[in-house]
Amino acid sequence: MPKPIEPRDRRPEAERLGRPLSGWRLKVYTVIFEADTRAGRSFDLALIGLVLFSIAVVMLESVASFRARHGTWLTVSEYLLTAVFSIEYLLRLACVRHPWRYARSFYGIVDLLAVLPTYLALFMPELYALVDVRVLRLLRVFRVLKLSAYVAETAMLVEALRASARKISVFISVVVMIVVVLGTVMYVVEGPHNGFSSIPASIYWAITTMTTVGYGDITPKTDFGRAIASLMMLVGWGILAVPTGIVTAEMTAQRRQRPATTRTCQVCLSEGHLPEARFCRDCGASLPPYQRD
Template sequence: MTLQDLRRKIYEIIFEADTFWGKFFDIVLFYTIILSVIVVMLNSVQSLHELYGFWFLLIEWCITILFTIEYSMRIWVINRPVKYIFSFYGIIDFLSILPTFLSLIFISSHYLMVIRMLRLLRVFRVLKLVRYVGASDSLWLAAKNSRLKIIVFLEVVVIIVVIIGAMMYLIEGPEHGFDSIPKSVYWAIVTITTVGYGDIAPQTIAGQSLASLLMITGFAMIAVPTGIITAEISRAEKRKNTQICSYCQYSDHDDDASHCKKCGNKL
């Protein structure tokens, strides 16, 4: 086996999930990520840190070494390593190994522990590539394809809460806790999302009526983005493909595609 063949084989395992070893790699990566996050969380508990601090540190270093090898392999096998390094997942991959090495320099790694939690973002890479959880890919494509509709919907929501907030400021006024328009808009956001903290509440009949209308509107608004995304899921299913172009990293290919839809190189 030549060096080029080895690179291609490793590339198929790391970046594609159609093969047995590709699926196996993604499954191992998934559980390793989960384990690393659990270790970070448990290590933040003082009583557990005092009892099992050594073992937590040992597991942390083992996982970091594995992630470092994986990160190096990704850079080695890809045709455009610079593009990967500065991509979203490339930065996340780098941040997943950086804190442990920095802890050698900075003895107090309390804040570095929080950065380690970013490893959880790597789960999205696995969920996107593993065929047996391919529904996440469909959901992502559906959200991506309907993003303009969702943006318009969110703009409408913002307009509604601003108008309602301004109306509540006029109706209730400072004597009932609505002492500014921004605070009234905050109340409108809390109400329309059905959170209802209860820190401020309308006291007048007009204000309570408007609040009731806003609550009902909030329930109705849940169905809007759900319907938009659901309508796109069926279309996304038709385009579901786990092949990633080794040149431009484009992944939205048809099932029968042999060449990249974006750059034209062979998959």
């Protein structure tokens, strides 16, 4: 009798970390890693709530008046949250077949950093504020809420930034040369008696002026210096728009290169179905109507 074919798990995370085959590890894995189940979704939502609560605890602990009145409550809450996150991290390592792969993954490192500062603070109290790194764990909300479209758009933005890297590097090099030259000119025109005490200080003024920040700690006093400053402000408006145009052009090119189909099975979440397909090739469920980008 032929061996029955098990349902194919198409999720890259399951393939990379090693989804358990049976036993308590499979049950824990389903709750912790699979947000498409009711238990997994509830777990992730509860985890996000604990992360938000722990960040609020750290913020309140930094307020001296609040810490003086509720210091004991804040300390107990922090240690309880750290214990919960530590147990969760250990369960993640225990329920996968390749725990080292998870420990080296992005989320594995973030999960470790979420609990490590509290333990290090026992020896170096100044490191306690680093527990705010837990905010990175909120990135799991993309998986919990199934915002696959936003994940795809994020990947497209990253690819556009990567494709624009050389052009933006050349642009930044030109801007650096401009601020160095004009900063040096302002040092000569205004001089130390007007606040331009050195060429680096003048370059700092040129950067704040070119970016239209204008702190006002250094200002030109002569008419010629003010004319140069006005020119730099006008040039700064145009310069700020250049990187945006470069990235926008690359994003447009990336969008044109994307496949025309955006169909995803709502049951098993498999992707890449042909436009004429009516049923999922993996689970047999009905597919949503065909749409073009």
